[in-house]
């Protein structure tokens with residue numbers, strides 16, 4: 001503390017430190033999660049085609065922390081109260097795009113394009129007044145994962161390219177057509193195509209990754225699928241957001257798979273970190289105890305990988321290389337992957353703050369009664385083998 005009696009030299013130093021501290025603060029932003037993020041050298045004006053849901057929340061938080069200004073274009077149906085400091089243009093990209101007319105942005109991030117018509121319309125309208133179009137696609141563009149799929153691998157095709165029904169079979173090929181639509185309008189030099197794998201972390205509205213820490217937090221025996229060494233791939237939405245915003249700052253073109261590098265994460269790490277987080281944060285009455293069940297036993301019980309036990313897919317058939325998607329191109333452009341433990345911890349923390357109804361009824365994961373029936377069948381099998 002300075003006072004009238006503080007020697008002049010010391011007072012000057014203190015004033016200088018305060019000014020430096022203030023300057024440092026103005027050069028760093030703080031995301032909602034509190035992480036210090038340095039400011040970008042040059043602020044950008046960004047248009048997000050999409051709103052404050054999951055990826056949109058993290059993209060906006062990261063972009064704001066970097067000092068960029070942001071506009072959401074969305075229908076205002078999801079999380080309308082989130083991030084009130086972000087400008088809104090209300091509209092449906094299937095309807096009139098009048099709200100976008102006559103405005104200029106440095107770049108557009110398209111989070112919400114699912115059919116090529118949507119992308120073409122937005123791109124054609126924006127191309128004269130926006131430098132770069134970044135389209136959020138998916139690794140689902142690859143027709144299968146019999147072998148690892150890098151960015152030059154062929155993409156899935158539709159027999160009828162006018163189809164607009166988005167389902168399990170058409171989602172990937174439609175995303176590939178969306179990519180093509182963005183590139184056709186903006187050209188290869190002014191477009192950036194991002195192909196994320198499974199996007200995970202706080203705010204995830206699908207509950208797939210969330211299932212694991214949430215299940216561990218309930219305590220008791222739970223199914224851990226396959227083997228602890230089984231590989232998984234995912235991308236924390238916050239790492240994806242950082243990669244995308246930095247790509248726009250550096251004005252980079254090209255197509256990028258964006259997911260954790262093959263072999264970085266395993267099912268064992270996901271389960272163990274979920275147990276650790278549950279013990280620390282939820283302290284359930286019964287300690288969480290994973291019971292590793294072989295893939296063949298789960299298949300015989302009719303338990304479905306991915307839908308019943310999310311994030312996990314046995315490495316067979318079309319999914320042989322599902323967890324082996326190469327990401328060298330994104331790593332070379334600075335993709336940073338946080339430890340899985342951080343994602344698990346933050347996801348559980350977020351999950352615990354959700355309304356009770358959302359916590360009690362997850363959208364993914366095996367039903368509790370069925371899970372216990374499968375575990376009972378496993379114990380009986382063991383008892384018969386021993387007897």
Ligand SMILES: NC(=O)c1ccc[n+]([C@@H]2O[C@H](COP(=O)([O-])OP(=O)(O)OC[C@H]3O[C@@H](n4cnc5c(N)ncnc54)[C@H](OP(=O)(O)O)[C@@H]3O)[C@@H](O)[C@H]2O)c1
Nearest residue numbers: 050051052053074075076077078092093111112138198199
């Ligand atoms: N989740 C994953 O694991 C995963 C993996 C790979 C790729 N992706 C891709 O990542 C992107 C983001 O996924 P997400 O699940 O966060 O997206 P989403 O829920 O489908 O939509 C994101 C936002 O877009 C807005 N929106 C949707 N339809 C709109 C329309 N017709 N007009 C205007 N705004 C519209 C929504 O706000 P309003 O409802 O308020 O309009 C919402 O805020 C998607 O492109 C998805 O394909 C996801």
